Amino acid sequence: MPLVDLHTHSTASDGTLTPTQLVEAAARSGLVGLAITDHDTGNGLVEAGAAADALKLRFVPGIEISAEFPQPGTMHILGHFIDPLSPALHDMSRILLEGRNQRNPKIVARLNELGCPITLEDVIAIARAGVPQGEPFVVGRPHIARALVEARCVKSMKEAFDQYLGTTGKAYFDKERLTPRQAIECIHKAGGLATLAHPVQLRLSNHAELQTVISKLKDIGLDGIEVWHSDHGPQDSKLLLEFARRYDLVCTGGSDFHGGNKPDVQLVSGRNNVSVPVEVLDNLEARWRSSPYARSRTNAGEAA
Numbered sequence: 001m002p003l004v005d006l007h008t009h010s011t012a013s014d015g016t017l018t019p020t021q022l023v024e025a026a027a028r029s030g031l032v033g034l035a036i037t038d039h040d041t042g043n044g045l046v047e048a049g050a051a052a053d054a055l056k057l058r059f060v061p062g063i064e065i066s067a068e069f070p071q072p073g074t075m076h077i078l079g080h081f082i083d084p085l086s087p088a089l090h091d092m093s094r095i096l097l098e099g100r101n102q103r104n105p106k107i108v109a110r111l112n113e114l115g116c117p118i119t120l121e122d123v124i125a126i127a128r129a130g131v132p133q134g135e136p137f138v139v140g141r142p143h144i145a146r147a148l149v150e151a152r153c154v155k156s157m158k159e160a161f162d163q164y165l166g167t168t169g170k171a172y173f174d175k176e177r178l179t180p181r182q183a184i185e186c187i188h189k190a191g192g193l194a195t196l197a198h199p200v201q202l203r204l205s206n207h208a209e210l211q212t213v214i215s216k217l218k219d220i221g222l223d224g225i226e227v228w229h230s231d232h233g234p235q236d237s238k239l240l241l242e243f244a245r246r247y248d249l250v251c252t253g254g255s256d257f258h259g260g261n262k263p264d265v266q267l268v269s270g271r272n273n274v275s276v277p278v279e280v281l282d283n284l285e286a287r288w289r290s291s292p293y294a295r296s297r298t299n300a301g302e303a304a
């Protein structure tokens with residue numbers, strides 16, 4: 001059965017493959033469709049779209065936005081079929097990157113106090129790798145984690161998050177986030193469909209709480225939920241599928257591939273636990289095409 005991967009990260013944010021390399025890797029592994037969903041930016045999407053056209057791979061321009069949510073949970077909202085050139089997307093991206101620029105120096109300063117001798121310049125150099133000269137890029141915690149590994153302050157990316165960078169780590173600082181409503185509205189303004197990413201990362205204590213969050217998000221415009229994801233077990237996916245049906249939410253799924261920045265996670269392949277058949281992309285695209293967000297676009301017919 002042909003498979004797709006609708007959640008991946010490139011060097012435009014915190015993955016280690018360039019947008020073109022990511023498209024090539026997807027085609028090589030036999031996928032028939034790919035979405036790139038970088039954090040806070042659509043910068044790699046035009047390049048990736050061209051590479052995908054050349055390889056006849058179905059490409060979905062996407063994004064992933066962090067929204068406000070009580071710790072230790074995290075809420076991420078995915079956007080699929082966004083217009084990479086949308087002014088709303090650029091405005092939002094500028095605000096979110098500014099939030100990172102406020103946060104990252106605080107993390108590095110705390111790490112220095114804790115005896116880890118890394119600099120912001122080290123981190124920026126890691127984040128810039130693979131990005132064409134002069135193009136903007138996103139600096140995220142995985143880049144700080146890599147700097148910590150390179151400086152031999154920790155042995156692995158995992159240790160960097162467990163000890164320092166995760167929500168309960170010694171150098172954790174939050175960044176400015178959009179509210180869930182703002183994140184959903186931004187994605188809609190950029191012409192895309194908004195879905196709740198990896199709901200298990202909300203870290204809610206029971207099904208009733210999860211159901212309440214999903215129903216509230218639906219009320220403020222959420223279009224779907226990510227049912228299949230590397231962090232989900234079969235029981236998680238079963239429950240999420242049930243919620244999707246109950247609230248008329250469209251389903252999406254993907255690996256959350258980050259290349260070497262998440263060494264345990266590979267692209268969807270059918271050999272790992274995330275298997276996303278092409279029908280998932282067909283349904284997502286059909287939902288998008290019948291939505292007001294696609295109809296408000298002049299070039300909706302070409303965007304996929």
Ligand code: AMP
Binds near residue numbers: 066140141142157258
């Ligand atoms: P940021 O957007 O800069 O706050 O970084 C968030 C990214 O860090 C996530 O998308 C993941 O890729 C990564 N991340 C967050 N928590 C962990 C963790 N515990 N272990 C490994 N990677 C993580």
Ligand code: ZN
Binds near residue numbers: 009039142
């Ligand atoms: Zn990431």
Ligand code: FE
Binds near residue numbers: 064198
């Ligand atoms: Fe995420």
Ligand code: FE
Binds near residue numbers: 009
């Ligand atoms: Fe992600």
